[in-house]
Amino acid sequence: MSAAELIELWRGDLREGVHRGHAVIADRNGIVEAWGDPAAIIFPRSSCKMIQALPLIESGAADAANLGTEQLALTCASHNGAAMHVGRVGTWLEGLGLGEADLRCGSHMPRDPDEARRLTCSEEAPCQLHNNCSGKHAGFLTLNRHLGAGSEYVEMDHPIQQAIRQATAEVCASEIAGWGIDGCSAPNFAVPLQGLAHAMASFATPDSDARGAAMTRLTQAMVTHPELVAGEGRACTNLMRAMGGRVAVKTGAEAVFIAILPEMGLGIALKIEDGGTRAAEAAITALLVHLGALEAEHPVVSELLTGPQRNWRGRETGGLRLSPGFPI
C-alpha cells in the first residue's frame, strides 16, 4: 500500500499542493482505522520520547532521584528552550551533581522568541540546555548515574540505548527495522507505524504492572504540564490544553504525530511522508476531532486545520483542507 493523500493546500479555487502519509488509530486489540500503509516503516523521532523514558522509571532511577511530574514531562518534551525549560533542566542537572557539559545533545538556537532575542542581542551562544531534547537527555543522565554507566550515553552500545531499544520493540510489539542517529545524537529506532500506534494504545490502557504504572506516570506528566512538553504557541501544548488533560499528544521531526487517549482506550500514530509539519499538525487535529476528543469549534482547530491562511497584509489567500476520504 502506498501513502494516502491526507492534507491539501488550496489557494483561490485551486489545489496548490498535497501532503501524503499514513495514519493508524489502534486499540490494544489492533487497528481500528487506518489510512495509507499501516505497515510503513517510520522513524518515530521525538514522538516516542515517552517510550525512551520508560527505562528511567522502570529501573527505579526516577524515584531514586525524586523526579516529579515536571521533570517527567520534560523527559517527553521537544521544548522551546524558553527560560522555564532551560531553568528547570539546569536545576535538575545541578541536583544530580552534573552540568550542561555532561549533556550530549548539542546546542541550537531556541524556538522561544524571548529567549532567542535575549541570546541574539547579547551575542550569547545557545547552550545544550536550549536544545529541545535537553529534558530527555537529563533523563538519560539520571538513569546513567543510577546505572553507573559510561559518560557517552548516546552511543548505540550504551546500556541506556540498549534498554530503550528493548523497550521500543516490546511496547511496539514489533521488530526493530533499523536505526538512525537523531538530531540530538541519540539513536532512534525504526518501527512499523502500526507498532507505534499499538504502543500508544498501550499507554492509553496500561497493564497493572510496573511498565503500566510507568506509562501512566508519563502520560499524566505530559497532560499535567503541556507547556513543558513544547511551549507557548506550539501545537502539542495547544492541543493538550484544548483537551483539558484527557489526551496526550506529541510531535516528532519529519512530520510524525502521536496521541494517547486513555478515556477511549485508543492510540494514534501518523507520519506525513514528505516531513511537512503543517500537515502532521493538521492531520492529528482532524483525527482528534474525528474521534470526538477535540471540539470542532475550538480555536486550535481553526489555527491548525480549518482557519484561512492570510498573507502579510492580512488578506485571505487560501487554506488547508482534508483530502477526500480523510478521515471520512
Place this chain on the structure above:
Amino acid sequence: MSAAELIELWRGDLREGVHRGHAVIADRNGIVEAWGDPAAIIFPRSSCKMIQALPLIESGAADAANLGTEQLALTCASHNGAAMHVGRVGTWLEGLGLGEADLRCGSHMPRDPDEARRLTCSEEAPCQLHNNCSGKHAGFLTLNRHLGAGSEYVEMDHPIQQAIRQATAEVCASEIAGWGIDGCSAPNFAVPLQGLAHAMASFATPDSDARGAAMTRLTQAMVTHPELVAGEGRACTNLMRAMGGRVAVKTGAEAVFIAILPEMGLGIALKIEDGGTRAAEAAITALLVHLGALEAEHPVVSELLTGPQRNWRGRETGGLRLSPGFPI
C-alpha cells in the same frame, strides 16, 4: 499521470521520507524530458517574476525610468531583505517620487541574519522594503506611474495585473487555469507546468522582437546580479554563481523552481507537490547536473543535494538521495 517520487530523505540505512512532484525540461518545440505529470496545474508563485516584469519593459516604462540591470534583477527577486536589497529598493522608489507607503506588499521580518538582528535588537519593526517581493513591487510602481493608473496596483482588475495575466498566457502558451492571491498580495496565475517550462525555453531562446529583447534583458540582469535575486546563502544565488552567468534560476514558494539555459536553448520548470523547499532545491540541482550545466563536483551540489546532513553535534545522520528514475 500522478506525481513521481523525485527526492528521498535517508537516515541511517532507511528511507525516512520522500518528496513527489513534477518536472519538465523543454525547448521551444516542446517537452524534451519530463517526470510526473507535465500537465499538472501549478501556481508558479515567485518563480515567474521575470514574466511579471515583461510589461514593465515592453511598455517602455523601464527605459523611461532609466532602470538599470540592478533594478531589473530586483524585479525578478525574492530577496533576503539585506541592507543591499532594502537600500536599493528605497532609493529606486525615491527616484520615482514615491516611498515605502506606496508599496502594497506588506511587511515581514527579513531572512538576512544581520538585518534581522539589527531590527530585533533595536525593537524596530520591518517595513515593506524588507518584503522579499519589494523589488517586484517597485517595478509595478514604475509601470504604474508610466500608465498613470490607480494606486491599488495589486487588484485583479488593475491594468498592471491584466497585462501580466495576458503576458503569462502568451509566454506559457497556455490558458490561465485560475488565480490566487500571493503572499505579497499580487495575483498569481495558475498554468500547466509544461507551459511554465515552455516560457522558460522562450526566455532561453528569445525571438528577435520587443518581447524577446525584454526577455534577454531580464535573464541577463538575473545572472549579472545573483546576489540581488536572493542573497547570501540562498540556493538561487549560489546556483547562479556556480554556473558563472550561463544559467538563470529562480525559486517560488511551495517548492517551485525554474531555470533558463540560453546556451542549451532549454527551460526547466518543476514543482514538488508538498511544497518542500529542500526537495525543490535538490531537484533543480539534479537536473542542472543532469544537463551538464552544473559541475557535479561543485560545492553547491553537495550543499543542496549530495552532501551529508549533520546534527547539532556535527554527526552525520543521513542525507537526501535521488529517487530511482530521477533524473535517470
